[in-house]
Amino acid sequence: MKTVFVTVGTTSFNELIVSLVTKEAIQALVDRGYTDLALQVGRGSFLPGPERCPGLKLEVFRFKDSISDYINKADLIISHAGAGSCLEALGAGKPLLVVVNDNLMDNHQLELAKQLHSDCHLLYCTCSTLTQTLKTMDLSVLKTFLPGQPQNFANFLNKVTGLI
Amino acid sequence: MLLLWSILAGISLVIIILLVRLYVVLGTGSECRPGKKGSVSMLVVAGSGGHTTEIIRLMGSLSQSYGPRHYVIADTDKMSEEKIRTFEVSKTSDSQSQFTIHRIPRSREVRQSWSSSVVSTLYALLYSVPLVFRLRPDMVLCNGPGTCVPLCAAGLLLGVLGLKRVLIIYVESICRVETLSMSGKILYHLADYFFVQWPSLKDKYPNTIYLGRVV
Numbered sequence: 001m002k003t004v005f006v007t008v009g010t011t012s013f014n015e016l017i018v019s020l021v022t023k024e025a026i027q028a029l030v031d032r033g034y035t036d037l038a039l040q041v042g043r044g045s046f047l048p049g050p051e052r053c054p055g056l057k058l059e060v061f062r063f064k065d066s067i068s069d070y071i072n073k074a075d076l077i078i079s080h081a082g083a084g085s086c087l088e089a090l091g092a093g094k095p096l097l098v099v100v101n102d103n104l105m106d107n108h109q110l111e112l113a114k115q116l117h118s119d120c121h122l123l124y125c126t127c128s129t130l131t132q133t134l135k136t137m138d139l140s141v142l143k144t145f146l147p148g149q150p151q152n153f154a155n156f157l158n159k160v161t162g163l164i
Numbered sequence: 165m166l167l168l169w170s171i172l173a174g175i176s177l178v179i180i181i182l183l184v185r186l187y188v189v190l191g192t193g194s195e196c197r198p199g200k201k202g203s204v205s206m207l208v209v210a211g212s213g214g215h216t217t218e219i220i221r222l223m224g225s226l227s228q229s230y231g232p233r234h235y236v237i238a239d240t241d242k243m244s245e246e247k248i249r250t251f252e253v254s255k256t257s258d259s260q261s262q263f264t265i266h267r268i269p270r271s272r273e274v275r276q277s278w279s280s281s282v283v284s285t286l287y288a289l290l291y292s293v294p295l296v297f298r299l300r301p302d303m304v305l306c307n308g309p310g311t312c313v314p315l316c317a318a319g320l321l322l323g324v325l326g327l328k329r330v331l332i333i334y335v336e337s338i339c340r341v342e343t344l345s346m347s348g349k350i351l352y353h354l355a356d357y358f359f360v361q362w363p364s365l366k367d368k369y370p371n372t373i374y375l376g377r378v379v
Contacts, residue, residue, distance in 0.1 A: 083337075111341040112341055147377075150221050150379060152375040153359065154225035154226050156375060157226070157357075158199070160357060161198055161199035161302075162198070162200040
């Protein structure tokens with residue numbers, strides 16, 4: 001079993017779901033050996049049926065209390081550029097493809113996705129380049145995302161407050 | 165008429181004195197070492213969503229010398245209280261829990277306009293001042309939800325009035341790579357220690373502290 005998990009967080013991002021369940025994109029996933037596809041569509045209005053995804057076992061839902069099970073199970077995560085989703089996926093050590101919503105260009109959350117992309121922690125595309133990316137992407141170029149070091153913060157505070 | 169002028173002159177004088185006091189107080193942050201007495205009481209501003217997750221990561225790194233811990237959340241926030249309780253229960257092994265949770269009106273909802281933000285921030289200030297004056301924390305720790313501006317202002321007011329020097333610690337969210345958040349832009353001038361998590365922000369705002377990613 002090889003699972004792709006797609007998440008749009010609390011937003012709606014129909015265009016991503018539509019681009020993903022095109023014949024060509026689904027075929028690209030099948031060719032890469034993926035067997036299962038889980039779609040978290042949030043407030044989106046488009047919930048594709050299984051006939052759109054030949055060759056993949058499909059699960060579609062809007063929200064769950066926790067998506068960490070899906071993250072942990074996934075072999076590939078395709079996400080909107082939301083900071084929370086990106087950090088959760090990378091924190092779990094999963095290969096991540098971020099699909100940018102062109103309609104939200106001034107969204108400050110893009111800052112983080114762009115930075116993480118330039119540091120080689122995730123792949124980055126738009127809806128119009130999604131199929132091409134799924135065909136040609138090389139997940140082996142991604143570098144591990146090391147967790148932040150809150151201890152450095154604590155050491156600093158201990159010093160400036162005079163605790164040590 | 166003379167009376168009116170005297171009142172106006174009086175008010176202006178008070179404002180000038182307070183501003184001078186603020187300027188003096190802001191310069192004394194590095195001398196303020198509340199930890200010398202063995203513990204540091206904290207007011208922790210948890211926002212909502214990602215802000216709360218980040219602040220809990222920071223709190224997790226602090227020793228038990230940081231206490232008591234008073235958390236403040238926006239009254240419209242449902243999730244944060246649960247996250248904080250879960251964290252505090254896992255942190256304290258003994259039953260002696262040293263934390264409280266307080267709610268104040270949210271000063272700025274996401275996508276709220278600027279002008280109405282000002283009004284609701286003033287409204288939140290009405291709640292923040294009595295809360296901060298009652299708790300008198302050694303330190304306010306926050307990371308960017310709108311609620312933190314009135315709470316930091318209340319903390320500074322304690323210092324301006326000579327009642328207590330409260331340290332203001334601001335940690336900009338990891339989401340902020342190129343630009344500071346609204347709260348960050350305001351508190352950059354007021355915080356005693358202002359942390360950023362990306363080098364590009366450190367370049368733009370030289371008075372910040374960069375220790376790598378800390379959440």
